Amino acid sequence: MDEVLAVSGLSAGYRGRAVVRGIDLSLRRGDIVGLLGANGSGKSTLIRAITGQIPLIGGSVTVGGVDLAAAPERAKASFGLAIEPHELPAPLSGRQYIQLVASIRRCAPDDLPSGDLPGGDLLERLELRRWIDRPIAEYSLGTRAKLAILAALLGRPPLLIFDETLNGLDPVAAWEVKRVITALCASGRHAAVVSTHVVEAVPALCSRAVLMAEGSLSRSWDAAQLAEAHRVPGAFEESVMQALRTRAAA
Template sequence: MRYGSKDVLKGVDFNVRRGEVVALLGPNGAGKTTTIEIMEGFRARSAGEVRVLGVDPSKGDELWRARLGIVLQSWRDHGKWQVRELLAQLGDFYRPYSTADRPRPRNVDELLAMVSLEEQADQKIANLSGGQRRRLDVAIGIVGRPELLFLDEPTVGFDPKARRDFHDVVHRLSDLEDTTIVLTTHDLDEAEKLSGRILILAGGQIVADGSADQLARQASGKAEVRWAVDGEHFVHATPDASTFVHELFKQHGDRVRDLEVRRASLEDTYMTMVRQYEAGRSEEAIAAFREAGQ
């Protein structure tokens, strides 16, 4: 993707398999939203190839769009509508595209329960709180039972309960309905809880791709093992924590206490990759990650 003479995306190369939950992480300005908008068909790319559900998004028709669900960072205001009324109306838009392979849109009461908006069903949207409005955005995104769901910063403004409820919805969609989900978030803990795979985007390119555990292994190379024997505490870094712990118990048996094995957290990994890019070592970092992942 190019704006004038500036490439904001270059060499963004990845695949997402059916039923995966993939988190796209990156600092502000890295190109996350632009990448999502190209895949959604909202923005035309400058070059390259994109296929979403087998279709070039720039040429997607209404039947193709009916297979997608989208939760944007912000949505056009429908303040005068009641919550139930809006969801029922949007559900009607999907009915002409229901087939033997494409289920009917969700029942409104089921949808309200999924996003915990039962008590607000007959309220005008203008009277909802910010968190309630964001839950409505999620409901709008899943009303048509999408095969592929895009979530752009979906839990901004959620309180802890609403966030936990939303996580349950994501797990239900992916585990029970085989929905493919691509999400962007600045919440690294949320990314680790929800996604089976994480992409890190920096400077307009993918600099890391793997599970949180895989990326942590690749970033640090070693695990930190902490333990105590007879009241004395020890710390040791090792590339093979399992073998080291086995030998530790073989040597000291039940005298080993307070055992802890710590790998780099997703936050550690994320910051390592972004710092390497900012330090001008992005190609070195990408090569190292790809080699370690083979």
Template sequence: MEETSPRRPDDRPVIELRGATASLGARPVLRGVDLTVHAGEVVALLGANGSGKSTAVRSVIGQVPLTGGDLTLFGTPLRRFKQWHRVGYVPQRTTAAGGVPATVREIVSSGRLARSRFGPPRRADREAVHHALELVGMADRAKDSAAALSGGQHQRVLIARALAVEPELLIMDEPMAGVDLASQEVLAGALREQVARGTTVLLVLHELGPLEPLIDRAVVLRDGCVVHDGPPPEAVGQHALPGHDHVHPHADDTAPATLGTGLLS
């Protein structure tokens, strides 16, 4: 069932979850998840709603405490990990300013706080913010209020904020959800550049869409358990219905034919 990318002898995992369990309230959500992501990999977490995808990534950044198992980031146990400037995080779609009056540039600049000391932005900060805005096609809106943005533009700003950190590890939770196709293509291009620079990426996705060519490996969750780790499985269920207009991956010809059955439905 499991197929994993070959590991280089000197390669410490960027993310390593072993036997991870977690609960939301009294409800168990993760039930012994194993997940390893190596430097430079682009890994997609797939699965139906409620399968544990978002909980898994939120546990990686410490927002959801594990009730069991082990987690390391860049070879360091989470409880001792302090180098958060190495990590960029894009949460599930929300308004970029969170109701606080702010310009696009101010929101993206806040992503530099993990790298910068308090005080006026340095030249490196300004350049990183501008580059991040250019990557997501929002440089011309830098002075605009976030309140004037569309949903897709809000998402671009959130991604630019994460990119401004210049992260070694980029974690994105449903970055394409509710975003129009034009914005999806822009965001795929921005991610393509990050991958070319060697950024490690962990994505929660419902569908691969324009990101499909970038994905090295898919990890599919069902009921809080890993049921597939390898090539993205073929979409089934509602995703295979006529009229469903998203781009989907297809399983590798060498993968067992049963891999796709029921995984994403």
């Protein structure tokens, strides 16, 4: 099956109040979708709903052909989520956290896609090897983000989800992670959702982009539009800002 994520008419929120509503979104293998929006637009709520962290108020989510509500464990086996760095368990070492995630995902702690990627070992590329046996409490924000990304790749899930995880990375680490995402999706075996505030990085990384505003998808850009915007410095950022201002004025 080429489609790894199908979201239809999704509404979700907290204590019965919808924060996001009427969301339709699908990803096929090879897709990299940039998820954009201002703070409070609903990006993180949408990701929590897609990954089963909060219940749906309406609509449906299917991951790898499996309905999330009907078979949550099977559906969750098809995605890897890089959690927010502050949510990592501080008392554990990086290795212990990787082992914990591997046990939950029922895979080996070293089941990473390094052999499928240019540049070799991911621990070396992300400069994690000297930190892996130290407590996460000692990690900087960027090092925690690297560990969260590494955990998301365990078991080589077809759908990869990054919730603003790239925002805290230094330039070299961000470049390496974008190379990893691009290579995996170019292989035709994976798709990715990248939620980010780094708007200028989207045209070079993503094959599509969607903009959230006030809990709904307000605009989208296809591959041709992103490629065109990428040719003109600042063009994509300007189009995103215009969309946000237009929505705010309305």
